[in-house]
Amino acid sequence: MSSQETPRRPTIADVARQAGVATSTASVVFSGKANVATATRERVLKAAAELGYAGPDPRAASLRRGRSGIVAVVLEGHLRAAFLDPVTTAMMDGLTDGLADLSAGILLMRDESGEEGPAIADAPVDAFVLIGCSGRTKASLEVVLGRGLPVVVIEGDAGETVPRITLDNTEAAAQVARHVRDLGHQDVALVTLPLDSERERLPVTPERVANATIDVAVHRLSGTRQVFPDAPAISASGSLIDEGVLVGRMLLADAEKRPTAIIAQSDLLAVGVIRAAEELGLRVPEDLSVAGFDGIAVDGLSDLTLTTSVQPAVEKGRAAGEQIARMLRGEPAVTQHLTCVFRAGTTTARAPR
Amino acid sequence: MSSQETPRRPTIADVARQAGVATSTASVVFSGKANVATATRERVLKAAAELGYAGPDPRAASLRRGRSGIVAVVLEGHLRAAFLDPVTTAMMDGLTDGLADLSAGILLMRDESGEEGPAIADAPVDAFVLIGCSGRTKASLEVVLGRGLPVVVIEGDAGETVPRITLDNTEAAAQVARHVRDLGHQDVALVTLPLDSERERLPVTPERVANATIDVAVHRLSGTRQVFPDAPAISASGSLIDEGVLVGRMLLADAEKRPTAIIAQSDLLAVGVIRAAEELGLRVPEDLSVAGFDGIAVDGLSDLTLTTSVQPAVEKGRAAGEQIARMLRGEPAVTQHLTCVFRAGTTTARAPR
DNA sequence: ACAGCCTATCGAATCGTTTCGACCCGCGAG
DNA sequence: CTCGCGGGTCGAAACGATTCGATAGGCTGT
Numbered sequence: 001m002s003s004q005e006t007p008r009r010p011t012i013a014d015v016a017r018q019a020g021v022a023t024s025t026a027s028v029v030f031s032g033k034a035n036v037a038t039a040t041r042e043r044v045l046k047a048a049a050e051l052g053y054a055g056p057d058p059r060a061a062s063l064r065r066g067r068s069g070i071v072a073v074v075l076e077g078h079l080r081a082a083f084l085d086p087v088t089t090a091m092m093d094g095l096t097d098g099l100a101d102l103s104a105g106i107l108l109m110r111d112e113s114g115e116e117g118p119a120i121a122d123a124p125v126d127a128f129v130l131i132g133c134s135g136r137t138k139a140s141l142e143v144v145l146g147r148g149l150p151v152v153v154i155e156g157d158a159g160e161t162v163p164r165i166t167l168d169n170t171e172a173a174a175q176v177a178r179h180v181r182d183l184g185h186q187d188v189a190l191v192t193l194p195l196d197s198e199r200e201r202l203p204v205t206p207e208r209v210a211n212a213t214i215d216v217a218v219h220r221l222s223g224t225r226q227v228f229p230d231a232p233a234i235s236a237s238g239s240l241i242d243e244g245v246l247v248g249r250m251l252l253a254d255a256e257k258r259p260t261a262i263i264a265q266s267d268l269l270a271v272g273v274i275r276a277a278e279e280l281g282l283r284v285p286e287d288l289s290v291a292g293f294d295g296i297a298v299d300g301l302s303d304l305t306l307t308t309s310v311q312p313a314v315e316k317g318r319a320a321g322e323q324i325a326r327m328l329r330g331e332p333a334v335t336q337h338l339t340c341v342f343r344a345g346t347t348t349a350r351a352p353r
Numbered sequence: 354m355s356s357q358e359t360p361r362r363p364t365i366a367d368v369a370r371q372a373g374v375a376t377s378t379a380s381v382v383f384s385g386k387a388n389v390a391t392a393t394r395e396r397v398l399k400a401a402a403e404l405g406y407a408g409p410d411p412r413a414a415s416l417r418r419g420r421s422g423i424v425a426v427v428l429e430g431h432l433r434a435a436f437l438d439p440v441t442t443a444m445m446d447g448l449t450d451g452l453a454d455l456s457a458g459i460l461l462m463r464d465e466s467g468e469e470g471p472a473i474a475d476a477p478v479d480a481f482v483l484i485g486c487s488g489r490t491k492a493s494l495e496v497v498l499g500r501g502l503p504v505v506v507i508e509g510d511a512g513e514t515v516p517r518i519t520l521d522n523t524e525a526a527a528q529v530a531r532h533v534r535d536l537g538h539q540d541v542a543l544v545t546l547p548l549d550s551e552r553e554r555l556p557v558t559p560e561r562v563a564n565a566t567i568d569v570a571v572h573r574l575s576g577t578r579q580v581f582p583d584a585p586a587i588s589a590s591g592s593l594i595d596e597g598v599l600v601g602r603m604l605l606a607d608a609e610k611r612p613t614a615i616i617a618q619s620d621l622l623a624v625g626v627i628r629a630a631e632e633l634g635l636r637v638p639e640d641l642s643v644a645g646f647d648g649i650a651v652d653g654l655s656d657l658t659l660t661t662s663v664q665p666a667v668e669k670g671r672a673a674g675e676q677i678a679r680m681l682r683g684e685p686a687v688t689q690h691l692t693c694v695f696r697a698g699t700t701t702a703r704a705p706r
Numbered sequence: 707a708c709a710g711c712c713t714a715t716c717g718a719a720t721c722g723t724t725t726c727g728a729c730c731c732g733c734g735a736g
Numbered sequence: 737c738t739c740g741c742g743g744g745t746c747g748a749a750a751c752g753a754t755t756c757g758a759t760a761g762g763c764t765g766t
Contacts, residue, residue: 009501011752022716027754034755037714054499058477059416060752063721068412068477070423070460079459080446089436096432105476106432107423108459123458124411124421124477146407148362364722375746380724387725388743413722416751 010051019047030056062124071099071324072107072125074140076132077197079108085239086268086296088131091154091317095129098321102328111140120144127324132156132216150327152320157215163333165319169216172309172340173223173265176291179307179344180261181227184351185289189251189259190224190233191244191269193217201247204233220265220293228263236269244272245279252280252288260289260351267292267308271301274347285349295343305345312338363404372400383409415477424452424677425460425478427493429485430550432461438592439621439649440666441484444507447667448482451674455681464493473497480677485509485569503680505673510568516686518672522569525662525693526576526618529644532660532697533614534580537704538642542604542612543577543586544597544622546570554600557586573618573646581616589622597625598632605633605641613642613704620645620661624654627700638702648696660698665691 016026021044028034029044036044047053062068073095075082082088096106104126109119111130120128121143127150130137141158144151153164180188192204195212202208204221212218221233234250236243244264251273252258264270270292274284282288284304295310315338323333369379374393381387382397389397400406415421426448428435435441449459457479462472464483473481474496480503483490494511497504504511507518533541545557548565555561557574565571574586587603589596597617604626605611617623623645627637635641637657648663668691676686 012754013752023753024717024755025715028715031754034715035713040714052499054496054501055474056754057416057752058475059412059419059421060721061475061754062477063410063412063416063723063752064754066412066721069475070477072458078446079449080442083436083442083445089433092436093431093433103472105425105472106461108461119456119458121408122411122414122422124415124423143407146405148407365724366722376723377725377747378745380722381745384724387745390744393744409724410722413751414724416753417722417724419751 010053012053012056015044015048015051015053018051019044027056059124067126067328068124069103070105070107070123070125071102071127071129072109072120072123073129074109074111074120074131074137076111076137079110081238082108086298087239087266087294087311087313090296090313091131091320094314094317094319095321096317097314098318098323099325100321102325111137121147125149126328127151129154129320129324130156130158132214150324150333152323152327152333154316154320155216163323163327164335165316165323166335166337167216167311167316168337168339169219170223170226172311172342173220173293174226175223175340175342176263176293176307176309177224177227179342180263180289180291180348183261183289183348185259185261186351187257187259188228188231188261188263190221190228190231191247191251191262191264191273192221192233192235193239193265193269194237195235199237200235201237201243202235204235208235217265224263231263232259236265239266239268241268241272241275244269244274245276246272248273248276249279252276252282258288260287261291261348262288263291265293267294267296267298267306270306270308270347271298274301274304285347287352289348289351291348293340295341301347304347305343307345307348308343309340310343311340363406365406365409368397368401368404368406371404372397380409420479420681421477422456423458423460423476423478424455424480424482424674425462425473425476426482427462427464427473427484427490429464429490432463434591435461439651440592440619440647440664443649443666444484444670444673447670447672448674449670450667451671451676452678453674455678464490474500478502479681480504482507482673482677483509483511485567503677503686505676505680505686507669507673508569516676516680517688518669518676519688519690520569520664520669521690521692522572523576523579525664525695526573526646527579528576528693528695529616529646529660529662530577530580532695533616533642533644533701536614536642536701538612538614539704540610540612541581541584541614541616543574543581543584544600544604544615544617544626545574545586545588546592546618546622547590548588552590553588554590554596555588557588561588570618577616584616585612589618592619592621594621594625594628597622597627598629599625601626601629602632605629605635611641613640614644614701615641616644618646620647620649620651620659623659623661623700624651627654627657638700640705642701642704644701646693648694657700658696658698660701661696662693663696664693 012026013023016023026044029041128144130153234247262273277288292306292308295308319336327333365379366376369376379397382394481497483506587600615626627643630641645659645661648661672689680686
């Protein structure tokens with residue numbers, strides 16, 4: 001057992017020894033938490049370079065500190081879907097912003113942990129952002145609260161005790177509907193977001209609404225129904241232009257009893273509906289009025305601007321990030337209620353008589 | 354010092370004490386790494402419930418294990434941009450797939466750590482995926498290699514020693530160009546992706562190419578130039594439809610010397626060019642042929658299908674994920690070379706005489 | 707010249723697990 | 737009847753850092 005080599009990575013203790021200082025001093029050199037004489041610092045740095053030490057092990061640091069510098073964002077369903085939805089991406093954007101002064105990383109997770117990875121239960125994160133509270137998300141919420149970590153729920157009905165970022169979906173949807181009604185429309189059809197994780201493209205029935213788990217869809221629907229209680233509705237299987245086209249075709253198929261206006265629960269769906277209408281030779285807005293929801297920048301609309309309710313998507317994320325930041329600072333977090341702004345566009349017009 | 358309450362979270366040691374077993378035994382109950390008598394297990398679980406213990410602290414566990422179960426994905430530039438790019442989102446999708454059996458989380462990071470968060474240097478992750486090697490990414494690569502963590506580079510020129518996922522960008526671009534040339538086009542203009550992190554919308558000069566840091570753009574350009582050495586080119590500021598429109602207008606502005614074909618380095622840019630052409634009353638493909646790159650599903654093209662080179666975006670991500678998984682298992686990782694498939698669409702036609 | 711104060715450094719405790727080797731005990735085989 | 741084996745449990749040593757209180761000089765003010 002002569003020169004038995006130990007190819008394990010050097011630790012800060014090795015560096016300290018090599019530099020002839022205490023490990024605590026070496027630690028301080030790297031963290032910069034206290035003053036260190038320039039000469040000492042350089043000695044430590046030199047030793048680190050010689051040993052190929054690349055800085056403190058984040059795992060050990062996070063154990064000792066009690067912080068990992070990571071915030072988990074729990075999305076519902078396939079990650080790809082999240083990336084595809086402009087509202088979600090805008091929100092993520094705002095979130096990075098709101099989290100900026102924490103300089104925290106963002107850990108993407110799905111809430112469908114199901115049987116596989118115990119993911120959410122033991123991810124080394126400092127806080128959670130839960131998005132769109134479905135049934136599954138409620139389960140996730142339990143777990144997170146059990147772990148005693150800060151959590152913010154975006155657009156989901158967690159209890160009163162959990163800080164949330166909410167949107168006036170119901171009122172905003174009602175506002176869109178009133179605009180359509182005021183234009184004289186009476187035959188109105190609706191396109192909703194998925195109602196539950198089944199995500200089926202199906203007519204909306206009272207039973208389905210009663211069992212729905214996706215609050216956003218339910219709330220917007222209820223707002224619209226305040227104005228058009230009996231409007232037929234079809235739930236889309238996702239917020240996609242192509243889905244809008246499919247549902248649009250369904251709603252417009254029967255030339256006899258075609259609605260004069262279609263209100264969609266997302267801009268992407270609305271664009272799809274417009275496209276379906278154009279396929280059928282209908283003019284928007286002369287023959288058919290179409291309204292959306294979200295207020296995203298969507299292209300492929302030629303000269304039209306969509307009538308919609310503009311939701312503060314980026315702001316949603318930023319607000320969530322800020323609340324997280326506050327909680328991590330030990331301050332109490334509050335629920336923030338954000339509001340949408342109605343925007344009259346050129347895709348809605350007076351109803352044809 | 355009577356009943357001094359300690360409101361700190363219970364540890365596994367507390368649980369063990371409460372259950373009257375050794376902490377090692379309690380640990381095993383939670384990790385399931387060894388056999389535990391049913392009676393004992395239940396005693397431990399009961400104690401945990403009583404104390405409100407929510408399972409082992411992931412930070413401590415990851416220190417001890419040397420694994421955190423997180424893989425970092427380093428993107429270039431603003432996260433929002435990443436979410437907006439269909440190729441990137443598809444790749445992320447594949448990545449989650451390839452990483453699936455690790456049940457690892459995905460930590461999103463930007464490589465522009467700059468002065469702020471030391472992000473990449475001390476994120477508690479097990480491995481890195483670097484995407485699109487710009488100059489900054491090369492710096493990131495240094496750091497990561499210094500930490501001795503597994504890393505895969507997607508479409509970037511890391512050294513030979515780093516496992517990479519590469520694409521035959523040059524050859525694929527040449528193939529598109531040959532198709533266009535074979536249709537008789539001689540006046541061809543190009544729209545490139547950003548050449549560097551400045552992302553300026555500017556004519557491409559030899560100097561700019563020489564200083565370019567974004568390899569994808571350079572490679573595709575060189576492929577195209579194999580066929581059209583002198584074609585004028587303008588670099589877009591991003592892969593966006595709107596950018597394509599802007600650049601398209603620039604290229605088509607002068608009715609006198611309009612190209613008969615435009616080759617764009619991404620499908621989104623190509624769609625933008627088509628839109629710009631339509632604005633000017635040009636018919637595609639009769640008056641102007643347009644080709645793209647990527648092969649994404651892009652809508653807003655009415656009946657046309659884009660002539661393009663279909664890149665295996667999802668596969669790129671999956672391959673990266675698989676390599677990471679292998680390295681984490683201790684197996685050697687290999688560089689994988691993926692290829693694009695040319696797809697002739699209806700946006701290119703014989704050159705008008 | 708002395709009390710007092712900073713500053714730079716050091717030691718040692720701690721963060722909460724996991725894991726490895728030892729140990730005990732009961733049981734089947736010889 | 738004894739030996740060996742294996743399941744179940746225990747102790748204690750890592751894992752690699754951070755941080756707090758203590759210490760030793762060097763300096764200022766009087």
